[in-house]
Amino acid sequence: MSGTPTRLDFIDNLRLFLTVLVVAHHAAQPYGPTGGDWPLFKPERAAILGPFFAVNAAFFMGLFFFISGYFLPAAGDRKGLKRLLQDRLQRLGIPVLFFAVIVFPPILYQLASPSISFLDFFVQVYVKQRQIEVAHLWFLLHLLGYTVLYALWRSVAQRRSVRSIQPPGHRLIVAYWLSLSLITFLVRTHYPIDRWVNLFGFVPAELAHLPQYGSLFMLGIVAYRHHWLGQMPTARGMTWLRVGVGAGLLRYLYSVSRTHLALPELIAGGGFDWRSLVWSGWEALICVGLCLGLLILFRDRFNSQNKWLKLLSANAYGVYLIHLLVILYCQFLVADWALGPLVKLVLVMVVGTPICFVLSALLRRAPLIQLVVP
Secondary structure, eight states, X not given: OOSSOOOOHHXXXXXXXXXXXXXXXXXXXXXXXXXXXXXXXXXXXXXXXXXXXXXXXXXXXXXXXXXXXHHHHHHHHXXXXXXXXXXXXXXXXXXXXXXXXXXXXXXXXXXXXOSSOHHHHHIIIXXXXXXXXOGGGHHHHHHHHHHHHHHHHHHHSOOOOOOOOOOOOHHHHHHHHHHHHHHHHHHHTTSOTTOXXXXXXXXXXXXXXXXXXXXXXXXXXXXXXXXXHHHSOHHHHHHHHHHHHHHHHHHHHHHHHHHHHTXXXXXXXXXXXXXXXXXXXXXXXXXXXXXXXXXXXXXXXXXXXOHHHHHHHHTHHHHHHHHHHHHHHHHHHXXXXXXXXXXXXXXXXXXXXXXXXXXXXXXXXXXXXXXXXX
């Protein structure tokens, strides 16, 4: 694989897969045991969605960060640092600002049903309390921050040719897994899963997963510079795919069988607790196995697109931006229907996902939207 930026169909296909998985993750929020906040909850929950949330959180946003990091050096080389920052500010900053200031406040006002006017609500919450809601767009803020850090590093680090580094072997991959496990465990002694803080006062972050996000973003940059995605042996990638799938399936099996077999509690979201250490390592194993394995699987098996896949992948970013609004509407629409949680989840996905892609395709026709979602 050369250093020249080209369109990689397998990356587009993988990004499309991850986007649909994000939609499914949010569609399932009201119907399973999640530790996060959501506008709609019902007493009846499907226990099987517990490991669904856990396995997703173990890898899918980290893989998004890896892919974003992978394409950043090429953009910087092609555009220059100044234009790179301008481009990222346009593509990432404008959507966050638009949704945070224009879209989300009326929705939050309706959900809160306060006895004050919308203007008073906005001033009280957004101005005085500085509780600016960006929801799922925290990912864009993080990417913007990482891009700024990368540009600063590139501006002070002298560019020189370096010896090409071969793709990591099993020993280095295991070393990364152990390091990620330990650092994650140490972070979670003070910042457990689902505890969010505002970095610099306005960037929401779940610190429990920050070691994964930051390290995978940096590994994406390194992987591009040394052409790892093209050179990684298939056998090595498939080995780690089996490890990741096995660790993920074990998480499902543990959740399903724990109550029936009276198994000990092995999972804790944080604290200086041996169970947190176990889950930090378990989660990191899912992360490393699935991130590496899926990249190689898609490279070898799904590295082409027909016209439909091209259309869907072109709208993946637009779907990520708008899907929360569509999914919430569908969830409220079926909220009082006499159906089980899994049936509601399927309905929300079957109806909501196509609507997201159609809306994205329609919105992308507007010239102003094309500045953000070309």
